[in-house]
Amino acid sequence: MDFILRHPKINFEIAAIIFDIIVVIFSWNHSYRNEKTAKAFKTVAICCLLLTTCEVALPFILELDSSFNLVKSFVNSLQFVFSLLTLYSYSRYMQYYTKITMSKLLTLINRIFLIINTALILSNPFTHIIDYYNQASNSFINSSGYIYVGYVPAMFFACEALLIYFISFKNLLPRERIALSFIFIMSLIGSFLQPMLHGQLKIIGLFSSFSIFLLYLSLENSDYHSLSLIKEELQEANESARNANKAKSVFLANTSHEIRTPLNAMLGITDIILNTSNEENVLSYANDMKIAGNSLLHIINDVLDISKIEAGKLEILKNEYHFASLIDELNFTYKLKAEEKGLEFIFDVDEDLPDLLIGDEAHLRQILSNILSNAVKFTKSGEVRFSIFGVVKKPEVYFTFIISDTGIGIKDEDLSHLFESFKRADMENNRNIEGTGLGLSIAKQLIDNMDGQISVHSKYGDGSIFTIKIKQQIADDISINEYRNLLKTQEKQTNDANSKLDLTDKKILIVDDNDINIKVALAFFKSFNADITTFNDSIEAFRNIQIVKYDYIFLDDYMPKLSGSGLLKRMRSLPNCPNKETPVIVMTANTNIEDRNNYQKLGFNGFLGKPIQNESLEELFKKL
Numbered sequence: 285m286d287f288i289l290r291h292p293k294i295n296f297e298i299a300a301i302i303f304d305i306i307v308v309i310f311s312w313n314h315s316y317r318n319e320k321t322a323k324a325f326k327t328v329a330i331c332c333l334l335l336t337t338c339e340v341a342l343p344f345i346l347e348l349d350s351s352f353n354l355v356k357s358f359v360n361s362l363q364f365v366f367s368l369l370t371l372y373s374y375s376r377y378m379q380y381y382t383k384i385t386m387s388k389l390l391t392l393i394n395r396i397f398l399i400i401n402t403a404l405i406l407s408n409p410f411t412h413i414i415d416y417y418n419q420a421s422n423s424f425i426n427s428s429g430y431i432y433v434g435y436v437p438a439m440f441f442a443c444e445a446l447l448i449y450f451i452s453f454k455n456l457l458p459r460e461r462i463a464l465s466f467i468f469i470m471s472l473i474g475s476f477l478q479p480m481l482h483g484q485l486k487i488i489g490l491f492s493s494f495s496i497f498l499l500y501l502s503l504e505n506s507d508y509h510s511l512s513l514i515k516e517e518l519q520e521a522n523e524s525a526r527n528a529n530k531a532k533s534v535f536l537a538n539t540s541h542e543i544r545t546p547l548n549a550m551l552g553i554t555d556i557i558l559n560t561s562n563e564e565n566v567l568s569y570a571n572d573m574k575i576a577g578n579s580l581l582h583i584i585n586d587v588l589d590i591s592k593i594e595a596g597k598l599e600i601l602k603n604e605y606h607f608a609s610l611i612d613e614l615n616f617t618y619k620l621k622a623e624e625k626g627l628e629f630i631f632d633v634d635e636d637l638p639d640l641l642i643g644d645e646a647h648l649r650q651i652l653s654n655i656l657s658n659a660v661k662f663t664k665s666g667e668v669r670f671s672i673f674g675v676v677k678k679p680e681v682y683f684t685f686i687i688s689d690t691g692i693g694i695k696d697e698d699l700s701h702l703f704e705s706f707k708r709a710d711m712e713n714n715r716n717i718e719g720t721g722l723g724l725s726i727a728k729q730l731i732d733n734m735d736g737q738i739s740v741h742s743k744y745g746d747g748s749i750f751t752i753k754i755k756q757q758i759a760d761d762i763s764i765n766e767y768r769n770l771l772k773t774q775e776k777q778t779n780d781a782n783s784k785l786d787l788t789d790k791k792i793l794i795v796d797d798n799d800i801n802i803k804v805a806l807a808f809f810k811s812f813n814a815d816i817t818t819f820n821d822s823i824e825a826f827r828n829i830q831i832v833k834y835d836y837i838f839l840d841d842y843m844p845k846l847s848g849s850g851l852l853k854r855m856r857s858l859p860n861c862p863n864k865e866t867p868v869i870v871m872t873a874n875t876n877i878e879d880r881n882n883y884q885k886l887g888f889n890g891f892l893g894k895p896i897q898n899e900s901l902e903e904l905f906k907k908l
Contacts (some may be wrong), residue, residue, distance in 0.1 A: 300493035552804030666690030
């Protein structure tokens with residue numbers, strides 16, 4: 285121990301200097317991902333090297349005669365200066381490494397603080413503010429400012445770096461957390477132990493050098509920089525992909541709205557022709573035009589759905605619904621489509637299954653519709669069978685939907701790609717069949733989001749069997765059969781199914797900035813004998829709403845000057861507005877489930893999707 289106390293430079297400090305020289309040499313020619321971080325690290329290493337060099341040189345200088353007393357004090361003061369500079373540089377290094385930007389004011393304060401304390405330390409040979417050299421004992425005696433000038437400023441910068449570490453902790457990798465925390469521990473131990481040793485043993489340089497060497501090996505070597513660079517490139521690529529996906533979603537949403545606007549006019553006018561014309565040729569052309577328009581509408585919906593799913597904006601809702609109504613609607617729709625192709629449509633359901641459920645009715649309908657649509661589309665002759673079974677395990681029911689057909693089937697090599705977006709199986713034979721190749725992909729991703737399963741068994745030329753398993757919560761014990769009987773009783777009591785919807789004496793306001801859309805809407809509403817007022821300017825409509833009382837108000841949402849939702853909000857906020865409680869229905873081309881829910885949250889009383897259809901309009905008024 286006596287040898288160590290007399291010659292600390294030999295056992296410890298020289299090893300520390302070697303550490304520092306290695307770090308400085310190896311880090312000097314590296315190319316870094318961040319030039320500021322590189323300069324800050326090199327500055328830390330150089331300051332640490334100079335600090336350790338001073339600690340090694342001082343015992344030699346102390347052996348000189350009294351004529352070198354001023355030099356002895358100056359070299360001793362330099363130790364404090366380089367200790368302060370090391371921790372200041374390390375604080376800046378932490379800022380650059382973690383990419384935390386400090387305010388210009390705080391940066392200026394740090395620099396002023398550094399300059400003032402450096403000046404105070406360098407004045408020590410004359411002021412003895414930190415310590416003074418005692419020639420009799422050949423050592424330095426602590427003065428009143430030993431802690432406050434010699435160590436507190438350095439500790440300030442160390443604490444600043446520690447604060448940056450904690451702020452950025454969540455964004456650091458495990459390797460970075462461990463390395464940086466170990467460096468703090470080593471540096472703080474050295475800084476707190478040094479004053480207790482009264483200059484007998486210099487360990488700040490040793491501990492700091494070891495910390496710098498560890499920092500280089502763990503975070504600042506070229507291999508780790510290469511990995512970090514790859515990580516940043518991947519993060520940037522991932523961010524670019526997210527932004528591109530977001531831009532794509534916005535583009536598709538806007539494009540959809542723009543496409544739906546003229547499509548609304550086309551289909552609306554087609555319906556008007558079908559309802560008013562008596563010429564057989566005209567009716568035939570109009571019917572073909574409606575079929576083509578509905579196909580285009582279906583394609584638009586598919587593209588929007590897959591975009592929503594890929595953007596992670598798909599929301600699975602849980603609402604009460606009648607299962608019997610859902611499957612009977614599907615049965616009616618696809619039985620009609622199958623019969624049009626000369627196919628037999630077989631519907632088989634266990635009527636003892638519960639009817640009133642809690643789940644996402646709209647998405648379940650979409651899943652089954654996509655599979656049923658494909659079954660009818662790809663079957664040229666024979667049958668399509670839709671079977672529904674289930675197992676009740678209260679409070680849930682586990683449904684099994686089986687959709688089979690006698691169509692062309694699927695080749696073995698196509699089965700593995702069946703649920704991929706924009707994939708069309710057997711293009712050679714299916715070239716003339718309409719569709720985007722998105723139906724099965726959408727169904728699969730919806731099923732996954734609903735914690736369900738889908739499987740397919742197919743033999744090329746012999747048809748396909750799709751099996752879907754999805755669970756739903758049971759809201760009531762009423763069965764499908766009981767609910768159907770209840771509906772029949774209610775229909776008998778209010779048997780006006782054959783009477784046409786009559787809106788005589790009802791005042792209806794329609795606001796849409798597109799004149800063709802207004803023309804189409806007028807044609808639909810006039811058939812119900814309603815008193816119609818229209819505006820293509822939302823500001824003028826808002827003024828009119830404050831004067832004239834209406835029974836129903838229909839608003840397009842995307843309008844210049846004032847949107848439909850904006851008009852609704854203003855109208856509801858007016859205390860004396862005659863239409864404050866009037867039902868307001870949004871007319872929009874944004875028809876997906878999420879949009880419907882958003883409009884409901886905005887306060888709209890109903891939703892009418894474009895293109896407008898007679899059935900949708902009648903159903904809406906019945907609900908209202």
